Amino acid sequence: MEEIRFDNRVAIVTGAGEGIGKEYAMDLARRGAMVVVNDIGTHQEKGKSADLVVQSIKELGGQAVANYDSVATMAGGRNIVDTAMDYFGKVDILVCNAGILRDRTFMKMTEQEWDDVISVHLKGTFCVTQPAVKEMKENGYGRIVFTASTSGMYGNFGQSNYGAAKMGVIGIMNTLKLETARLNIKINTVAPNADTGMTKGVFPDEVAKRIKPEFNTPLVTYLCSEKTGNQARSSP
Numbered sequence: 001m002e003e004i005r006f007d008n009r010v011a012i013v014t015g016a017g018e019g020i021g022k023e024y025a026m027d028l029a030r031r032g033a034m035v036v037v038n039d040i041g042t043h044q045e046k047g048k049s050a051d052l053v054v055q056s057i058k059e060l061g062g063q064a065v066a067n068y069d070s071v072a073t074m075a076g077g078r079n080i081v082d083t084a085m086d087y088f089g090k091v092d093i094l095v096c097n098a099g100i101l102r103d104r105t106f107m108k109m110t111e112q113e114w115d116d117v118i119s120v121h122l123k124g125t126f127c128v129t130q131p132a133v134k135e136m137k138e139n140g141y142g143r144i145v146f147t148a149s150t151s152g153m154y155g156n157f158g159q160s161n162y163g164a165a166k167m168g169v170i171g172i173m174n175t176l177k178l179e180t181a182r183l184n185i186k187i188n189t190v191a192p193n194a195d196t197g198m199t200k201g202v203f204p205d206e207v208a209k210r211i212k213p214e215f216n217t218p219l220v221t222y223l224c225s226e227k228t229g230n231q232a233r234s235s236p
Helices: 020-031 049-059 074-088 109-140 159-180 213-223
Strands: 010-013 035-038 063-069 094-096 141-148 185-190
Touching: 010 020, 010 063, 010 074, 010 109, 020 035, 020 063, 020 074, 020 094, 035 049, 035 074, 049 063, 049 094, 063 074, 074 109, 109 141, 109 159, 109 185, 141 213, 159 185, 185 213
Parallel strands: 010 035, 010 094, 035 063, 094 141, 141 185
Antiparallel strands: none
16 A cells, blocks of 8 residues: 655644644654644643654654644634744645543533633634635645544533534534635544543543554544545544
């Protein structure tokens, strides 16, 4: 089977400082992509999460730059895309992976807990994707991967905010793929699952060891490639 390569391609991965997003960014870089590693997080002793991933990519001989903007504002989204433009001159690939949890039962959930999750997952997808699509349109090429969740598809106790945001992302995909169909911009959505810092304690140990972050990478790598088309997909 022919190896998937991303030589001369520029990728943005949001929420790439650890977990699933880090695995996406590392694999794209290994395959030749120039990567913008976006994350607002900081390790208490080691420094900014995005910087650590960039360092790992460079140690492998790859090219990457860190960005620390929040996806939850239009200014942040624009700055993330501008980082790719300033350092690498274009945007070919966008993986919207950034996320947070504010779990609470529906009857006890606060307005702030609702707004925080909707802002990062749903509004954040809009804020980063709109400026990215504008740049992709200029080049006549783009691959975009959104992130949904089984919490929206099937429900999950205490995650009405998260589930609603994730199903909204699917709605964005279904509309945007129609609007970009003639521009060679392909948009897909995955519903990954993994034991990460964000989900720590959610899964029993026996389950956690079987859902490692890197298990989600092959599907997303394929969807970022020239081989893919428009279709909603969920990872195994």
